[in-house]
Amino acid sequence: MAAEKMAVTRSTFDEVILPVYAPAQFVPVKGQGSRVWDQQGKEYIDFSGGIAVTALGHCHPALVDALKTQGETLWHVSNVFTNEPALRLASKLIAATFADRVFFGNSGAEANEAAFKLARYYASHKHSPYKSKIIAFHNAFHGRTLFTVSVGGQPKYSDGFGPKPADIIHVPFNDLDAVKAVIDDHTCAIVVEPIQGEGGVTPATPAFMQGLRELCDQHQALLVLDEVQSGMGRSGKLFAYEHYGVTPDIITTAKALGGGFPVSAMLTTNEIASVMAPGVHGTTYGGNPLACAIAEAALDIINTPEVLAGVNARREAFVAELKALDARFDLFSEIRGQGLLIGAALKPQHAGKARDILNAAAAEGVMVLVAGTDVLRLAPSLVIDTLDIQEGMARLGRALQQVL
Numbered sequence: 001m002a003a004e005k006m007a008v009t010r011s012t013f014d015e016v017i018l019p020v021y022a023p024a025q026f027v028p029v030k031g032q033g034s035r036v037w038d039q040q041g042k043e044y045i046d047f048s049g050g051i052a053v054t055a056l057g058h059c060h061p062a063l064v065d066a067l068k069t070q071g072e073t074l075w076h077v078s079n080v081f082t083n084e085p086a087l088r089l090a091s092k093l094i095a096a097t098f099a100d101r102v103f104f105g106n107s108g109a110e111a112n113e114a115a116f117k118l119a120r121y122y123a124s125h126k127h128s129p130y131k132s133k134i135i136a137f138h139n140a141f142h143g144r145t146l147f148t149v150s151v152g153g154q155p156k157y158s159d160g161f162g163p164k165p166a167d168i169i170h171v172p173f174n175d176l177d178a179v180k181a182v183i184d185d186h187t188c189a190i191v192v193e194p195i196q197g198e199g200g201v202t203p204a205t206p207a208f209m210q211g212l213r214e215l216c217d218q219h220q221a222l223l224v225l226d227e228v229q230s231g232m233g234r235s236g237k238l239f240a241y242e243h244y245g246v247t248p249d250i251i252t253t254a255k256a257l258g259g260g261f262p263v264s265a266m267l268t269t270n271e272i273a274s275v276m277a278p279g280v281h282g283t284t285y286g287g288n289p290l291a292c293a294i295a296e297a298a299l300d301i302i303n304t305p306e307v308l309a310g311v312n313a314r315r316e317a318f319v320a321e322l323k324a325l326d327a328r329f330d331l332f333s334e335i336r337g338q339g340l341l342i343g344a345a346l347k348p349q350h351a352g353k354a355r356d357i358l359n360a361a362a363a364e365g366v367m368v369l370v371a372g373t374d375v376l377r378l379a380p381s382l383v384i385d386t387l388d389i390q391e392g393m394a395r396l397g398r399a400l401q402q403v404l
């Protein structure tokens, strides 16, 4: 008989977890589709999607089936051996994108770390060891390793951890002239999110993205797109770069890739991959069969015309509901983003209230996100039901009434 489980509550968090998060006051214990229940049995509608991760909702039957089947077959063998789920997932990602080669990791930061190292390594091998400059953007977010917080454009995340990796320069997002002013032949890469997620749900303009591609070509630099949040159907296309008519050199993806199971990938071309050799980079869990089997099941569902078209239809429903709330409360200065990555920027008179709205929404039974202090962010399941959208928005309306 299994031992009885120890009782834990939200206050246990404050005693046992490193205090780097401030989670909501309830503890979710169960999820199904776009609904979640807490320890007290209270039900929530989930517009947060685990921060753009649970793209097929909670406990999607196809993902549960892949987890159970692979879980009873083979979990882990290390990269001393390869495995079928990793080979299948890589083949399908390649078939669906510009890429020829895949590296698997376990988190967005790890995929980005691999991308930045590859960009430097490629430039060093093909051009010169002095071609190491990385151009990145204010407010960008690329993860929490020391290299990725340093490429990220929010110094509060990288200050205080000692010397940072050098030769990284930040300029304003969507400002092509600013990039022109700093790019040169010592630049190895421009790193950019097609839609800045954590930084406020701001899409790159087409002219900016196309301009970055041209500047990279002129200076033999790589265009590295961080699609950790924008990828895997979130934007209404499998990857957001497809909206821009540009071909990147490297993309990274994570969050929705495993639908809630930790897995990430870096995708690139044969030419760029050719500088790599056994031992140059690696990670113990990368390409783990259990993770890859679940990601393969997620990709098979997300990369279909029905699901991708459904993202755009659902966006319209969300935006219409947000506009109705705006008409009632005179709240938003802009509703932005792409597909089901939605940002609703608060008007100046409501500045700083995003977190209060998140908390009031949780109390009314709807889970939402923020991006900074002034933007409400929604990243729901790509297959959320219309009824869940309506019910969640009704709850959000009651929460706004409380706060305003």
Ligand SMILES: *Cc1c(COP(=O)(O)O)cnc(C)c1O
Binding pocket: 106, 107, 108, 109, 110, 112, 141, 142, 143, 144, 193, 197, 198, 226, 227, 228, 229, 230, 254, 255
């Ligand atoms: C979440 C995120 C990351 C970091 O991913 P982790 O899995 O937390 O390491 C990197 N880039 C972007 C754009 C993200 O949204």
